[in-house]
Amino acid sequence: VDRPVSGAALTKDEARITVRNVPDQPGTSFGIFSSLAAKNVAVDMIVQNVGAGGTADISFTVPEGDLKRAVAAVESAVAELGGGDVSHDSNVAKVSIVGLGMATQSGVADRMFRALAEESINITAITTSDIKVSVLVERPRMTDALRAVHREFELDRPPHERSTF
Amino acid sequence: VDRPVSGAALTKDEARITVRNVPDQPGTSFGIFSSLAAKNVAVDMIVQNVGAGGTADISFTVPEGDLKRAVAAVESAVAELGGGDVSHDSNVAKVSIVGLGMATQSGVADRMFRALAEESINITAITTSDIKVSVLVERPRMTDALRAVHREFELDRPPHERSTF
Ligand SMILES: C[C@@H](O)[C@H](N)C(=O)O
Numbered sequence A, B: 001v002d003r004p005v006s007g008a009a010l011t012k013d014e015a016r017i018t019v020r021n022v023p024d025q026p027g028t029s030f031g032i033f034s035s036l037a038a039k040n041v042a043v044d045m046i047v048q049n050v051g052a053g054g055t056a057d058i059s060f061t062v063p064e065g066d067l068k069r070a071v072a073a074v075e076s077a078v079a080e081l082g083g084g085d086v087s088h089d090s091n092v093a094k095v096s097i098v099g100l101g102m103a104t105q106s107g108v109a110d111r112m113f114r115a116l117a118e119e120s121i122n123i124t125a126i127t128t129s130d131i132k133v134s135v136l137v138e139r140p141r142m143t144d145a146l147r148a149v150h151r152e153f154e155l156d157r158p159p160h161e162r163s164t165f
């Protein structure tokens, strides 16, 4: 499998919610995401980095049409959990690269990051699985971001015509 | 597809590196991850949450045997990028749930979070894709974490015997 990346995707009708300074203890994530499930809000990307000082920050994306309902659900969940600050941003787009070959090759994510850096596109969040790397960028840059990734991974060419490294 | 989760996995020979307060600007992620690719360090999970005040934090996991080399690479990358604090922790394990059905069902991640909360297992980082949710937990809790997830999603039963909701 020469091609670590077989495709790229753009998700644009999402909004991001960030919950900062919530208690970094068992039950916090459950409290937040069960409040969303209870309101039938579909959550796409979830990102939590390691906390500090007893608190942590969690971000996630929801369909833009659900934003108001999601923010309300999370604000009351956070109040019940002991505190935290809820903010949101609709001016986002998610750009992903996907590929089965990615799981066994290093240097794939950094190629995506280079492609975006070369276009001066800021990466505002990152989440990965073994076959996928997703980043959030500002929505005005989404088309440039997708194009940069297509170019980097030669996705506009049929697979047999792409370079091998 | 009744079963949103078809399996769970534990990854335990990994260590986490966190880079805090790096410039939240194009080129930072590329600078960090290209320094690792240059040293042939395989990176597994990457997590970046939304930054604040012009800086952001990025965490990632590497094979435990590569930790020393990875930390050295990242420390010099960070110095070149303008600053940041590098820390690391080997006392981690990654627990994941996987399932094709997850992409179209809400409430799957929160069931995983509930299962861990009920065992008082703290979630130290979260990353997701449409078919996978991965969390970092403290290594001493990894077996409890895997068992809790197995129970929650009835993974010890053959698929046709599992509850439908
Ligand atoms: C921050 C949040 O993930 C918390 N650590 C929990 O376990 O729920």
Ligand SMILES: C[C@@H](O)[C@H](N)C(=O)O
Pocket: A121, A122, A123, A124, B022, B023, B024, B025, B026, B027, B028, B029, B030, B048, B056, B057, B058
């Ligand atoms: C923090 C880091 O992701 C930075 N925003 C970048 O684009 O590289």
